[in-house]
Amino acid sequence: MNLEISNLVQRFGETTVLDGLELRTGDVRSLVLVGPSGGGKSTLLRILAGLDVPVAGSVVFDGEPLSRDESSLRAYRRTVGTVFQAYNLFPHLTAMDNLLLPLVHVHGLSEPEARARVREPLERFGLANHAHKRPAELSGGQKQRIAILRAFVVQPKRMFLDEPTSALDPEMTAEVLEMIGELQGLGTQFVLVTHEMGFARRAADLVAFVGDGRMLATGTPGEIIDRCDVPRVRSFFARILP
Amino acid sequence: MPRWLAHMIVVVLFAALIALAFARVDYAWNWAGVWGYRQKLLQGFGVTIALSLASLIASTLVGMLTALLLGSKHVLLEAIGRVYVELIRGTPLLVQLLIGFYVVASAIGLENRYVVGVLVLSLFSGAYMSEIFRGGLAAIPQTQRDSARAIGLTPWQSFRLVIVPQAVRLVLPAVAGQFVSLIKDSSLLSVIAVSEFTLAAQEVNSFTYSTLETYLPLAAGYLLLTLPLSAVSRMLERRYRYEA
Numbered sequence: 224m225n226l227e228i229s230n231l232v233q234r235f236g237e238t239t240v241l242d243g244l245e246l247r248t249g250d251v252r253s254l255v256l257v258g259p260s261g262g263g264k265s266t267l268l269r270i271l272a273g274l275d276v277p278v279a280g281s282v283v284f285d286g287e288p289l290s291r292d293e294s295s296l297r298a299y300r301r302t303v304g305t306v307f308q309a310y311n312l313f314p315h316l317t318a319m320d321n322l323l324l325p326l327v328h329v330h331g332l333s334e335p336e337a338r339a340r341v342r343e344p345l346e347r348f349g350l351a352n353h354a355h356k357r358p359a360e361l362s363g364g365q366k367q368r369i370a371i372l373r374a375f376v377v378q379p380k381r382m383f384l385d386e387p388t389s390a391l392d393p394e395m396t397a398e399v400l401e402m403i404g405e406l407q408g409l410g411t412q413f414v415l416v417t418h419e420m421g422f423a424r425r426a427a428d429l430v431a432f433v434g435d436g437r438m439l440a441t442g443t444p445g446e447i448i449d450r451c452d453v454p455r456v457r458s459f460f461a462r463i464l465p
Numbered sequence: 466m467p468r469w470l471a472h473m474i475v476v477v478l479f480a481a482l483i484a485l486a487f488a489r490v491d492y493a494w495n496w497a498g499v500w501g502y503r504q505k506l507l508q509g510f511g512v513t514i515a516l517s518l519a520s521l522i523a524s525t526l527v528g529m530l531t532a533l534l535l536g537s538k539h540v541l542l543e544a545i546g547r548v549y550v551e552l553i554r555g556t557p558l559l560v561q562l563l564i565g566f567y568v569v570a571s572a573i574g575l576e577n578r579y580v581v582g583v584l585v586l587s588l589f590s591g592a593y594m595s596e597i598f599r600g601g602l603a604a605i606p607q608t609q610r611d612s613a614r615a616i617g618l619t620p621w622q623s624f625r626l627v628i629v630p631q632a633v634r635l636v637l638p639a640v641a642g643q644f645v646s647l648i649k650d651s652s653l654l655s656v657i658a659v660s661e662f663t664l665a666a667q668e669v670n671s672f673t674y675s676t677l678e679t680y681l682p683l684a685a686g687y688l689l690l691t692l693p694l695s696a697v698s699r700m701l702e703r704r705y706r707y708e709a
Contacts (some may be wrong), residue, residue: 276615301617310608311615315705325616328626399489442572 224285224381225250225414226271228438231280233266242436243276248429253407255427256416257447259459262434264416268409271414272305273384274298279461284381301329304374309372309390312358318369319354320385325377341376347374348402364395368402382411388419420448420464432456498673499682506679509665510686516583516661517648518691523587524647525640528594535599546595553592558653561585566657579633580653590647597643601636602628634705645691652687662686 224247224410228399233241241263247253254400256264266274269275271282271406273289273296282289290296326337347350348368358366366389371389374382400422409415417423423444430447432440440446440453448464451457499506524620534546546655565585575581607626613623655664666683670676 272615274611297614297617297619300615305615307608307611307615310606311612313612313627313631314607315634324626325618328622329617377616 224248224252224254224256226414227281227283228267229281229283231267231270231282232278233263233270233275233436234278240436241270241280244280244433244436244438246431246438246441248431248441251428252412253426253428254414255423255444256414256433256437257418257420257430258433263436264433267433268383268385268416269342272303274305275279281284290297302378302380304377304379306370306374306382306384306387308386309363309367311373312366314358317355317357318350318361318365318457321358321369321378322373324355325373325397330377335365341372344372348405355424362395363391364398367391367395367399369403371399375406375411379411381414382406384413384415386416386418388417405411420460424448432459434459469688475556492677494678495673496678498675499669499678502669505669505683506662506663506686509660509662510666512579512660513648513651513662513686514690516579516586516651516654516659520586520590520647520651521644523583524590524594524643526592527587528598529615531595532598532602535595536602544694550592550595554596558585558589558650559656561589562653562657578657578659580649582657582659583588586647586651586654589650590643593642593643593646597636597639598632600639601632604635605631623683634702636700637698637705641694644694648694665703 226246228244228246232239244263244267245403256267256418256424258264266275266351270277270289271284276291276296283293289299311317313324316324319338322345323334323337325332326332326340332340332461338438342351345354350365350368350372353361353365353369358369361369369370369394370380371384388401390400391399396419401412403415404422415426417425427444430444431438432447432451434455440451440456442451447456451460491590531546531550534542536551537543537546561580566581566586571575572580604659606676609627610623610637613627617627651661652663655667662683666679670679673679
């Protein structure tokens, strides 16, 4: 994917969350957004995922600008997959029905077609035995993996993952990251917001550091995490890395 | 101890207490007089069932529509819903029935008191129902709407497939309670001379002067309708149970 963001501004009431953010990724397969909490990462991701409309600025994916009108944005959202930090799944539906819902009601598959589509991925990610369960009966990691699978089985152009592991304990975090890595191996492109720097190192083609509503630095994982000379970025990693 | 046994024991104890009270007032029972009018009571019971059923359906529809008004972003629509709900909930059903029948229905030439009764009762109960529905819809967290949007559902699909099924579970107990109230409130239709169960009992009482012998079966008749409703509600609650 090739992402170009120009002068992106987002405000909520009086608060300016994104303040003229710029980004040119070049051709990358995976973009990881890092930075301090409240710096604007999630706000940026929601705009990229077509969930919110910015106050000003433009976002262009592979030469196609994101629309500002809700029905085209909905059409856009149907071509991508989005996973939030938590509470992705619909609690009244089983894991299987959560997976089938978008396939049947958004992408027009018949129920047998949809079931056939999800069978192999469920097996591959070790979730087949949990498909009949409601979210309340699943662990946090299983819930997130079902949520990621739900976004994946619609065969999205790219996936947006907003801190998908930050509500999980280390073991579950590992299982979710492992799954994301495997999806990457299958050719899935993604934009990921995370605090897991180890994963960012392994998986990111490009790391972008978002702080104070701006893009403070972009580069390879090494350039940003280890060798960045921007003081704000350097002090951030000095605090969080062991 | 199993739950049903506990219920039985409490019912028996309660019945014994009531029986004791009746024994002390030394009441001269006259069931024979009332038995002669059983047909009239049964007819009234049938009318109450029919009125209640019609009002249950109509008040649910009224409640749903009004809940949409209350949740509307359009200020005028929201105002209509709000004024209606507060006006109805803040005034006695008795007054609403009298004004509804003798003033409003007369003015528009609606003479069938059964129809008027069902309409007034449905508008009355619908006001309460709307607040239950509105609360249920509002209780579904924003994250659910977000997830629904993220997978590309339209607002209507999100409402139908995500919001409503979860809200139903939340409102079920309150709706069942409202249905029970509605059935009992239908007894007030006697004031506009609808020959329902309570009016039948009042008439039988005025013929026989056997107050307790007519009103005890009246109470039993209402219980006969409301208890199964509670049971069905509990059954549905169990079926819809899942932790959020």
